[in-house]
Amino acid sequence: MKPATWRADLVAGAVVAVLLIPQSLAYAMLAGLPAQVGLYASLLPLLAYAALGSSPVLGLGPVAVLALMIAQALAGLPASVGAEAGALVLAAEVGLLLAAAALLRLDALASLLSVPALRGFENGATLMIAASQLPVLLGSAAAGFTLPDLAASALHGGWGLRSAAWGAAAVALLLLARRAGSRLLMRLAPLALLVAAMALSALTPAGRGVAQVGALPALSLPLGLPPLQGALWWQLLPSAALVALMAFVSSLAVSESLAQRRGEKLLPAAELRGLAAANLVASLTGGMPVAGSFSRSILLHEAGAHSRWALVFVAVFMALAMALLAGPLAHLPKPVLAATIVVAVLGGFSLQPYREAWRYAPAEGLLMAAVSVTVLAWSVGAALALGVAGSVALLIQRTARPHVARIGRVPGTHHFRNVERFAVECRPEVVGLRIDESLVFTNARGLADVVLAHVREHRAQVGAPQRVLLLMAPVNHIDVSGLVALQELHAALAAEGLRLEFSEVKGPVLDRLRAVGWLERHDVSLYLSHHEGIQAGEQALRPSQADLDAPGQL
Missing domain, CATH: 3.30.750.24 (STAS domain)
Incomplete structure (x- = not known):
């Protein structure tokens, strides 16, 4: 590797790790998992993808949409099965399904979700993720993965003034950083906010009465096989299939768009292999299902990453974070973590795709809206099924009579x-x-x-x-x-x-x-x-x- 390339990849790795640390913590919490699971999922899975994948700028790790799907999948587990164990099984099944797809050369599966269905799903999940974090921001006990469930739960729960103050202040500071016009400030703001919140909560009485992340176990990789319980694997298999489809489709969409910008050739089959390996490694190292993140991938691209060595450097910096953050993370207020999720996901939401799709092809615009509503009102599984069925139905309808x-x-x-x-x-x-x-x-x-x-x-x-x-x-x-x-x-x-x-x-x-x-x-x-x-x-x-x-x- 040339010195200039090495330095560019090192800088890009450091920059992305800064963003990945708060996102890993936040998305693990969103999935209903301990914070350290997000850190584990951001370490060795990156190395697995770097070894087998094809994109030098795919920011792999926990992502918001998958976190919501994981949370819904784990919510149906019996009380005797812990969420962490369920996440390991889910990651293993996702990895095995993607590996089977790679072996059978089924990379064309990405076409099952049309762009309107994919955008409708992502926008619906964005709104649901933001809505699901409002109770955490307000210190409420309300919970739910759909708007009806969340509303019904909110009727029986109050809210905490201190938590609301922490959440409102965090949201305001993050929005100010976004409006400052500086990309560097916008990228550093989430991590700086988490560090400041941990210090303020640990050193002053301001954190009393506010839910905190709590003491974490020693952050050392828990190497081992996921639970080998046949009933658990069978129960999670349908959810794993949906997570695998979404992980591949969304990751491929991100990596293909950046490959076009960079004038590079992307290998869909290699992407399948890389994602499969990353998820299998996550299941062996205490993680959760992973996929490519658009925000982190764009950041890698803009930071000048030249090769997949940038992903290796991201993993190195994540390892340093694991060694340094175990103690301070116990004092991190959950409303602040929720604020980073809300601001991050809503920053990518827009009504423009709905308007454009409706003007260009009303049927596809209607499908996009229907998928979003299904995410909010029913479940992510039903929304994905609707997206696939709707995409196929529109294709058949368009080609039913030759022009x-x-x-x-x-x-x-x-x-x-x-x-x-x-x-x-x-x-x-x-x-x-x-x-x-x-x-x-x-x-x-x-x-x-x-x-x-x-x-x-x-x-x-x-x-x-x-x-x-x-x-x-x-x-x-x-x-x-x-x-x-x-x-x-x-x-x-x-x-x-x-x-x-x-x-x-x-x-x-x-x-x-x-x-x-x-x-x-x-x-x-x-x-x-x-x-x-x-x-x-x-x-x-x-x-x-x-x-x-x-x-x-x-």
Whole structure:
């Protein structure tokens, strides 16, 4: 490693560790776990990802959205099972599921959640996380992972004036740091606030009557296997599957966006392996499920990280923090820790994605809002299920009917455009159509109906046609369902005395058609260009053998 690269990675590691320390503590508390669990999850899992992952700037560790999911998963455990034990099992299952996905090359699973569903989930979780910390800020005993549960619990609990004062002061100071305009101050503010709060609580009477983190055990890595209880593993498996999906999708979204900015190549399969290893290591070292954080990843990028050695340096600085913070952390007021969570998560919330999605595609905007509401009113598991089901349903709905445009020649050119958008010339004896997508099982059934509708329209507006010429350039693939649909279209057109012809068929598509002798068997003419096909006149020309033998030119 060059000295300049080494220094840049060292500085980036130190800067990110400053942010990771308070976040590790806060997100462990959010998940209902002891504070030290967050520190454990930020140490050796980073080294595991650095060894197997592909992104040099993915800030791995505890994250807010996963913490909320973990809290909901652990809330259903019997009293005989501790939350820490449940977190270890959950991390192990997440790691094993991601490892299985990597082994089976299932990195395409990231596409199960569309961007609207993912943003709706993240925004809903953001609001729920902030709402769940309000009782801690106010010193209330209220608790819950949905707004109805939280509201019902709040009716039976009061609030503490001292806790509210600590929480309000912490929120105000963090907001002032954000508005100061200095990125350095904004990044250092959470850690500085925690240090000041610990000192004030330990050295003055100000911390009396305020809930504190409390004495921590010696911060030494508790190496060992997670509990091997079959019933516990089976109970947590559904939650682990959701956490694994969310961890991979959100981490991949972060690392891909930064890879594009940096002009680097990202390997989704390597990301799966890295995340799997990190979670497995977390389960062996007293941690909790981990994923990539957008805020920490951006910070690594902006701090100038060049390689995954930056993640190693983050782990080194986290080890130093573990050695130095065991005593002082006992005096940290919980309202201050809650304030760092609320300000951090709400800083990334915006209504703009909802407005943009609604204006661009109302159905996707509605899905985004529905996923957010489900997080707030029901559960994160139901919201993820809705997001996946909604994304697949919208895909099927969009592709249920192939888009076929009737086209004509732009006067004075050889270009052909949609008759509904341009002033074009159409010849009465031929119906020119452009198929704008691949023909696959989701849309193939509607092909004949769409084409016949355009034929009737052409007959009414231009004249009686003798042939139908399909411009196939946009078609990248035809599966067996698409092939059957073309056969049905050929039969339907023949029943009306019309001939089917193709133009500009791509080489790979033509190779498949030739493999089964489809063109010859159905006597379908083939043209190198749509203009050539239009000009062929009433008597369509059969494709020459030279044309059929040179698919790469089509």
